[in-house]
Amino acid sequence: MKKIISGLLASAMAFAATSAMAQTKPLKLGAILDMSGLYADITGVGSETAAKMAAEDFGGEVLGRKIEIIAADHLNKADLSANIARDMLDNQGVEAIIDVAASATALAASEIARARNKIIIFNGPGSIRLSNEACGPYTVHYVFDTYAQANVTGLATVKNGLDTWFFLSADYAFGQDLEKDTTAVVTKAGGKVLGSVKHPLNTSDFSSFLLQAQSSKAKVVGLANAGGDTITAIKQAAEFGLTRSGGQKLSPLLAFISDIDSVGLDTAQGLILAEAFYWDLNDETRAFTKRFQERTKRVPTSAQAGVYSSVLHYLKAVKAAGTTDSAPVMKLMKETPINDMFAKNGRIREDGRMVHDMYLFEVKKPSESKGRWDDYKLLATVPAEQAFQPLEASRCPLVKK
Known part of the structure; x- marks a missing residue:
């Protein structure tokens, strides 16, 4: 009888343990x-x-x-x-x-x-x-973040003599912050912002915005947008002849490898951009x-x-x-x-x-690429303390000053 009871207790305990495990969220x-x-x-x-x-x-x-x-x-x-x-x-x-x-x-x-x-x-x-x-x-x-993107890209372009800017900015928090942060970098480095225009999120027609950028005669047209908006703006800028015949430089302030792949190297070659990561590093x-x-x-x-x-x-x-x-x-x-x-x-x-660390890249020419996704040439590695906003400049209430 003791053996039977012990067996039943052991089975019950095992069942309970199994049930507890099954119920673990x-x-x-x-x-x-x-x-x-x-x-x-x-x-x-x-x-x-x-x-x-x-x-x-x-x-x-x-x-x-x-x-x-x-x-x-x-x-x-x-x-x-x-x-x-x-x-x-x-x-x-x-x-x-x-x-x-x-x-x-x-x-x-x-x-x-x-x-x-x-x-x-x-x-x-x-x-x-x-x-x-x-x-x-x-x-x-x-x-x-917008500070690092602006700091790495904006500073490099102004140092290379591209010191007048016009912005095409997505009309929401990200675009507004990216334009603001890049403006601060450009002006601090001695450059000038000649104007800007806001565009709706996910717009399909950049023609009126690009015309304003073209008429500004700015050396750099900064794209303070991302994703599909960046892709569309780059493609339509090429159709307008903004860079090849107009002599203006297009600077996507936030671009990803997926964007460059969508645009293609024929159109994207020569773009200068900042990234936090690249697959071929x-x-x-x-x-x-x-x-x-x-x-x-x-x-x-x-x-x-x-x-x-x-x-x-x-x-x-x-x-x-x-x-x-x-x-x-x-x-x-x-x-x-x-x-x-x-x-x-x-x-x-x-x-x-x-x-x-952040990275500054130049988009390769088609002749320099070995195949799909081989899109970037590394120009510089920017240390973390130089890329991101200094802690003493933070507006976060958690930061002790």
């Missing part, structure tokens, strides 16, 4: 992305894939919990982004939010995460407000790209590479902290240097800005 990370609009190639399915790769490379689980990546399309609508963030955090059990491509949608989602003391990591958006006025204790701006970037390309048939953008890096960094902090609670996890994320294929000696500052 997965650790969910929510990716809020542009899956179908003008930023889909920059983030989209590629960012979701990068996040899943990071989860798999980490081992698929942490603290006994299976890691799940869930993704949603914000359709480039700020109110929808906020609603998605609210649903993810309140109803779907999401522990942290990643990417949130585009600045207006990121700012909206940030408010939701801050109210719930949840970690939110921005990979695709660029507005410097995210680590300034809109910073929070659990906010991380990981890949690039070294053996590590090439190894990651090979695995990423097997799944997506494309090379990763800097935003997508940043998603992979940031998800791994977050998961390592969760494991070390022994919890998903935001405070101890963020403390470890800020204390731990980031050394991977995306960044070397990167670190998250008190304002949430992840600082790392």
